[in-house]
Amino acid sequence: MNEFDVKNTEHSAPAVPYKKFVKQMSKWYSTGELPELASQDLRFVLELQKQKLRSLGLDMKCELKKKGSDRINSGDTSYSDRVFKNTFISGNAGMTRNVVSTQDQLTKYTDDIDLMVIIQELNDGTQPGDDMPLCCPHCGAPSTLGELQAGCKHCGTHFLMSELYPKVMNYFTFENHDIKQTKIKNKHDLTTLIIASIIPMIIICILFNLFAGQAQNTIANVIFGLFGGILGGAMVGGILFVFKKLFESLRLMGKQLRGIGHLVSTLLNADKIKQNDPEFSSEYFRDKITSLFRMAVYSKDATVLSCCKCRCPKEAAEIIEARLHNFSIISCQIKDMICDVNLILYLDCLHCRDGKIKIKSDKYRMRMRKQIKTPTGLGFSFSAVSCPSCGASFDARNVKACPYCNNEYLHEEHDWIITDLKRI
Ligand SMILES: [Zn+2]
Ligand SMILES: [Zn+2]
Numbered sequence: 001m002n003e004f005d006v007k008n009t010e011h012s013a014p015a016v017p018y019k020k021f022v023k024q025m026s027k028w029y030s031t032g033e034l035p036e037l038a039s040q041d042l043r044f045v046l047e048l049q050k051q052k053l054r055s056l057g058l059d060m061k062c063e064l065k066k067k068g069s070d071r072i073n074s075g076d077t078s079y080s081d082r083v084f085k086n087t088f089i090s091g092n093a094g095m096t097r098n099v100v101s102t103q104d105q106l107t108k109y110t111d112d113i114d115l116m117v118i119i120q121e122l123n124d125g126t127q128p129g130d131d132m133p134l135c136c137p138h139c140g141a142p143s144t145l146g147e148l149q150a151g152c153k154h155c156g157t158h159f160l161m162s163e164l165y166p167k168v169m170n171y172f173t174f175e176n177h178d179i180k181q182t183k184i185k186n187k188h189d190l191t192t193l194i195i196a197s198i199i200p201m202i203i204i205c206i207l208f209n210l211f212a213g214q215a216q217n218t219i220a221n222v223i224f225g226l227f228g229g230i231l232g233g234a235m236v237g238g239i240l241f242v243f244k245k246l247f248e249s250l251r252l253m254g255k256q257l258r259g260i261g262h263l264v265s266t267l268l269n270a271d272k273i274k275q276n277d278p279e280f281s282s283e284y285f286r287d288k289i290t291s292l293f294r295m296a297v298y299s300k301d302a303t304v305l306s307c308c309k310c311r312c313p314k315e316a317a318e319i320i321e322a323r324l325h326n327f328s329i330i331s332c333q334i335k336d337m338i339c340d341v342n343l344i345l346y347l348d349c350l351h352c353r354d355g356k357i358k359i360k361s362d363k364y365r366m367r368m369r370k371q372i373k374t375p376t377g378l379g380f381s382f383s384a385v386s387c388p389s390c391g392a393s394f395d396a397r398n399v400k401a402c403p404y405c406n407n408e409y410l411h412e413e414h415d416w417i418i419t420d421l422k423r424i
Pocket of ligand 1: 138
């Protein structure tokens, strides 16, 4: 059952759910068929994103692209709780993403992305209880593990444990830095800069030679000017190219290092939370922050979500795809087992402004809260929760009370919520 062991980077097993999911994502963007492997909460995020794209008059299409070998680069990152293990897996399957306007066809944005996913499976030898709340993968109705194995109350589908896991909990996209493409771009840049430098240099050198040249006749002065211009222009073009590359590398380095200044504070604060909740981890938190930010930003009105207690800043209205690059935990207060965290998120987002799509670096301040007396549960899904008062399973995405016993349902008692979100 340990077929997803992250140490087995050359093992073919992780390739199966990963590739299946990449195909399902392509299908989702082309036909609107929800990825079967995606967890219910991830499906919810995807649906919210589709609604947002539609409201902006956009459509996103993804095409699966095979890239050389079938090797799967499962990172060494995995985290687990008592029952589940979540593993980051990325592979060589790339995607070409197109964003087009559904109205006037003017907007067209294409980029090559790599996909990284978090796959959830059961820990070796563990078996969750029959009363664990779980959504029916077929009809989406909130249910429990036991009920789904006996046959979903709503659609009657029976499930085996092997059909419920592994599941994809989240996905991340990365810009694909193709070496071949970079070489082509470098060649193009160098040629453009040399030509752009040679032309004015030739003019300058010829003019200089005509007025102050050493040669006896005009033709000789023009020829000397021409050669001098070509040589000087090539040199200037080459120097400009080196400076351009240097500037680009420094900018990229600055982009990559975002958040590094708060590293110590992040580690100390993460440790503080971990002391109260041993199953907390930075990797888990990264996944959680990404999901919550996406839900809040893709939602038409974030305040209707039970996991969000604030409005979304108006600048977020133009975000159509959000990727978390890094996060810093600036401060963390724990009082009466309520944990309030103050974070800075460093993101790379696809924006749609005035009908144009652009990738931008964003910085957001986010405050989050959770009652940490309930330990982190990787299997938690707010699409299927169990009522603490009457035990019934219900969908808690947009409700503030149990629909069966009417008792108030406080989301922060079970999972992290957003209490404030601002662009900085
Ligand atoms: Zn069902
Ligand atoms: Zn209830």
